[in-house]
Amino acid sequence: MNKIGKKLFGYFFLVMIFFSVVVFTGYYGILKYQLIGHHEEELVDKAEIIKRQLEEFCCTDGQVGKGAYLKYLDDITLAEVYVIRKDGEPFTCGKNPDSEKQASAKVKMYANQVFSTEKSILERVKNENGKSILYVAEPVFEEGELISALVMVDTFKMEWDNFVVPMLVLLFCLLLAITVSIFLIVFLVKRFMKPIHRIGFVTKELANGNYQAKVGIYDNNEIGILAKETDILAEKLDDAQRKSERMNKMQKDYITNLSHELRTPVAVIRSSLEAIKDGMVAPEEVLDYQNQILTETVSLQRLINDMLELSRLENEDFPIEKDTMNLYEALEDSIRSVRLLANDHNIEIEYSRKGEEWLIDGDYGRIRQMFIIVLENAVKYSKNDTKIQIEVYEKERECFVSVQDEGCGISKEDQEMIFEKFYRTSDMKKTGTGLGLVIMKNIAKRHDIDFRLTSEVGKGTKILFIIPCYI
Known part of the structure; x- marks a missing residue:
């Protein structure tokens, strides 16, 4: 397992341990809360029973059995039981009603609250030792009149026997889950790292010059x-x-x-x-x-x-002397220069235009050179007794100059590279250095002129110049 895999494993393991501790602590807290709640409910139920019993005693004549019952309330309930009369004196106190043991101030406080509110009280407090003490106070009535208050006091003690079995079961389940999760994490980390290893391998292959290498992973994720x-x-x-x-x-x-x-x-x-x-x-x-x-x-x-x-032209710092010029004059001047060459091959040049002038900011000599290069190529690669069509028209502040021949055409492969600096077509029968179209391209670029080439082998070539108006 590599470094990233080890880190992922470590992160997963720490998260799993963290959640295990949270689950263990939460379970312990919930179990403790349930035990305390159960103990409170049990103490309240006992208080209710004693209250009813006391109310029954008050409604019967004679003292037979009352003293014994009151004497052993602490033993019966396993808690301290106080029955305090309305005048504040104890009706009974602990196991021996004849003893000198008196109710504490806390007990009397709860009794007074019962006399003032005539309602039951349940409260859990902690003493100076940190132990939880439960106080349950109930009003005792005789023929609808409050005659005494029943106060039960119990110190809550956690019995660890109640925790050992469930906590051991939980601990065993957590350890089993951690053990199984370790194998699952290792499996998932290896599966997660597999595409990363593949990407790393392909990257290394690319660095070594093998550009045919492919990752081949199509997961819909990062x-x-x-x-x-x-x-x-x-x-x-x-x-x-x-x-x-x-x-x-x-x-x-x-x-x-x-x-x-x-x-x-x-x-x-x-x-x-x-x-x-x-x-x-x-x-x-x-x-x-x-x-x-x-x-x-x-x-x-x-x-x-x-x-x-x-x-x-390729040097951007080399200035071009531009001035206001009529595009049509430069085009017609280039046509006159090439017409003699076209006549030698019996090639007819047809020229038509719409509009009187198209003013631009440019270098007259280089614009003329750009058109001459295109026209000379059209003548050079056209068969005898054919024609070259030159059409000029204006549309939406742009001038379109189209030069179309009936020559041999240019293949798709050559069309992609013909304007590159060192490129020459496979037709070696034609003389030239292969710089003409490169020069034309750079002249157009320096004048912000766009052009498009369409050609089909055996049918001819068309170059369309798109020239915006700057004046």
Whole structure:
């Protein structure tokens, strides 16, 4: 049994001992109370009987038997019996009515109370030794007239013989209950600790990198909730591990692709320059080599600019120069820039809008760049002799810009990752660094522009920009 199990066992055991003591003490008190109550009732019954007997004596002639009866009242009742007349003198006192023994002041006090109230009295007091003394006082009548007061005095003594048997039985039952409870507590503690041990084991497995471990406990209580949260944590850690592995792979692929993109133009430029320098190029071919060098230099410059641009956009501290601008002008400017590329592939661009202008606070160049990236991708991944539809409409202080192509589409897997920094789709026939959509996403983020992508493989892709009005 572990530390928590031992503590639980100790707590249960202490509670059980506490309740056993309470039960034992309570039972003792109740038993004592019942015995005292029984003794009081018995003494009251005796007083009632003596009272009636005295009243009968008063109604009969002669003294035959009266003296003997009064003489032995103490022995009959096993208590001190006093019969005091109304004038305060004792009619009888104790066992010997002829003795000089007189009633105490306490007895006379109760007798006086009876004469003044004509009612019965029952009272229990403690003497200087702490013993309980019972006083019972009864009025004695003769033909309706109060003639004397009967006072009985008895010292209550607890007879331990009355306690031994029931207390031993109770003690035996408590010991038996404690013994059985110990085994039951051990069983319950082990059962209670079982799911906790399972959660601890799974937690250790998670710490060791085994995110497939599951608790598998579905109790509808706090431990069940903890088990459920642990399983959710395991799932999230497993997802995070998969995502981390995917990101690492994406980063490696990106570095490999970037190295290739850098190496290729550099190699072409170097080989071309070396050929020209060594005189291995005919004069009529020098211009072609120069054009090739220029093309590769432009490609290399574009790659470097994309990397720098992305680095700036991702830096929140890097300011963007915003000014009041017409969104429609930036969109139409980007359409004009891409239209020539679309014409080369016989792709038609259809553009429709509602409204004259949509003023926002933004960077014209970057908003234009955001639209160009989307339109170039639409052209690049569309088949020849298709069309791209651009629709602009306004609704409830928001402008919606929709760009839809009839291209190859994007799979569900790629849709989740296509806007990540190091991601490229499996279509390697298309050139590019895979930074375009990342740059677009960051431009939209810096301008508080929301966008949504829907796509279906083989049917095309649609990107919807939602642009609020700030002016």
